[in-house]
Structure formats: C-alpha cells, structure tokens
Amino acid sequence: MSTPERRQLRPTDVKRLNRTWRRATQGRLGLLVESVTQPFNTGSIFRTAAVFGVEHLWLAGNATPPTHPNAQKTALGTDRLVPWSPPLPAVEAVKTARAEGFRVVALELTGDARPLHEADLDGPVCLAVGGEDHGCSPALLAAADAVAYIPQVGRVGSLNVAVATAVALAEIRRREWAG
Numbered sequence: 001m002s003t004p005e006r007r008q009l010r011p012t013d014v015k016r017l018n019r020t021w022r023r024a025t026q027g028r029l030g031l032l033v034e035s036v037t038q039p040f041n042t043g044s045i046f047r048t049a050a051v052f053g054v055e056h057l058w059l060a061g062n063a064t065p066p067t068h069p070n071a072q073k074t075a076l077g078t079d080r081l082v083p084w085s086p087p088l089p090a091v092e093a094v095k096t097a098r099a100e101g102f103r104v105v106a107l108e109l110t111g112d113a114r115p116l117h118e119a120d121l122d123g124p125v126c127l128a129v130g131g132e133d134h135g136c137s138p139a140l141l142a143a144a145d146a147v148a149y150i151p152q153v154g155r156v157g158s159l160n161v162a163v164a165t166a167v168a169l170a171e172i173r174r175r176e177w178a179g
Contacts (some may be wrong), residue, residue: 022053027176029054029169030102030126034090034140035061036161038132042066043074044162045129050078052169056100057084058126060093061137090140094128102126106144107168108136109158119148121172129165 009017031054036042042064049057064071065086066079088096094104105119106128114120128144130136141147150159150167159167 021177024177025053025173027172028102028124029172030056030058030097030100030124031165031169032058032060032090032093032097032104032126032128032140033063033165034059034093034128034136035131035134036063036129039064039068039070040074041132041160041162042068043071043076043079045165046071046075046079046082046084048162048166048169050081052173054082054169056097057082058093058097059085059087060090060140061087061131063087063131090137091143094140094143097126100126103146104128104144106130106136106141106147107149107164108141108147109149110141110147113147113149115151116148116168116171117151120146121148121175125172127165127168127172129161129168132161 029052031049033045036045043066046057046066059065066072066075066084085096097104102124104126105121108130128136128140130140150164
C-alpha cells in the first residue's frame with residue numbers, strides 16, 4: 001500500500017477549507033488587550049484575532065495600536081479585518097465588552113484562576129490579556145468575570161503575550177468545534 005503524495009493546498013483549496021470552518025463557527029468571541037506595548041506583539045495579536053474570527057478587539061491602558069508601523073509588519077493587513085477600539089482604561093473596556101454581551105475572562109496567573117482546559121469558556125467570551133512585563137492589571141482582574149491560566153510544565157514561568165493569546169483563542173474555538 002503506497003502513501004498518498006502530500007502537498008500543500010493551493011490558494012483556492014485553502015479558501016474552500018476556511019469557508020467550511022467559518023460555517024461551523026457560530027460563537028461570539030471578543031478580545032481585550034491591555035497595555036501590550038511591543039508593536040510586534042500587537043501585530044501578532046491582531047493577526048491571530050483575524051484567524052480565529054474575533055468580532056471586536058478593545059485596546060486598554062497604554063496598548064500600542066495596530067496603526068504603528070512595526071505592528072503593521074506582523075499584522076500583515078489583518079488589522080483591517082478586526083474592528084478595534086482605541087485604548088480606554090481597563091475597567092471601561094470591560095464595561096464596553098459586557099455591554100456588547102460578552103463575559104470577560106482574563107488570562108492570568110492568580111490564586112483563583114482555572115486551568116484553561118477547565119475554565120468556563122461557553123457563550124460569548126471576551127478574552128482579556130495583559131502587558132508583556134506585568135500581565136493584567138489589578139483593575140482588570142477585579143473587573144473580569146473569571147480568570148484562566150495556561151498550564152505550563154517546562155522550566156519557563158510564562159509565555160509571550162501573543163503566543164498565550166493564540167493558545168487561548170484556539171482553545172475557545174476548539175471547544176466550540178468539538179461541540
């Protein structure tokens with residue numbers, strides 16, 4: 001028995017595949033990004049938000065907007081695909097996300113945080129992530145409806161904020177698709 005030849009999908013096939021996944025995706029997903037100041041992280045987060053169908057991205061604190069030239073380099077134009085709001089104080093951004101019908105789940109290491117794979121991520125969820133050095137602010141954590149963390153077994157205590165955002169958004173969608 002021979003193994004079929006593996007080849008990368010052509011652009012038309014990729015579009016068809018993505019349409020299939022879009023049809024299987026009904027859940028509302030928001031993202032709140034607080035005080036992420038490195039433009040390359042901002043661009044990466046926007047690109048990830050576009051990939052996972054984030055409905056709206058709220059910037060908070062002193063977050064770098066996607067209009068920054070270096071953010072544009074990593075966003076690769078995807079910032080045009082994700083509606084976003086200029087930075088607000090974190091508590092105001094949480095209130096705005098709630099007014100849009102989202103439950104806010106912060107991604108942070110706290111005493112009451114649930115492992116991401118056990119966290120309640122059902123319904124309209126707005127994932128909140130914090131800055132590179134200090135994570136989510138105390139004000140954001142106090143305003144959030146819940147807190148989750150990504151279990152880590154290696155000798156490193158944290159992930160890059162853009163990578164952590166991608167892991168969490170993927171988990172939220174994975175659960176929806178697993179139905």
